[in-house]
Amino acid sequence: MKKLVHDRKVCLACAGCVGLCPKMALDMHGLDLQIDPEKCIKCSICVKACPVGALMLTEVIDA
Numbered sequence: 001m002k003k004l005v006h007d008r009k010v011c012l013a014c015a016g017c018v019g020l021c022p023k024m025a026l027d028m029h030g031l032d033l034q035i036d037p038e039k040c041i042k043c044s045i046c047v048k049a050c051p052v053g054a055l056m057l058t059e060v061i062d063a
Contacts, residue, residue, distance in 0.1 A: 002042045003060045006033050011054035017046035 004025075013031040025039035026046060033054075047055045 001060045001062070002057045003037070004035050004040050004042060004046070005056050005058050006035060007054045007056070008032070010052050012052055014051070016051070017049055017055060020045050020049050 011033060013028065013033070015028045015033075017033070018026045018028055021040075022043065022045065023039045023041055025036045025041075027034045027036070042057055044057055047057055
């Protein structure tokens with residue numbers, strides 16, 4: 001299972017990813033990007049569009 005992860009230290013808060021999300025799973029709250037994991041379909045459009053690599057799809061291992 002994959003999860004969309006946001007690195008706040010790298011993010012420029014440009015919001016370029018927000019408008020690209022086909023399921024509207026991303027939203028900006030001030031300078032903080034919020035991800036709705038229930039809406040995210042892990043399509044990686046936002047990951048590819050991020051100019052600084054602040055978004056990543058990572059494998060989640062169930063314990």
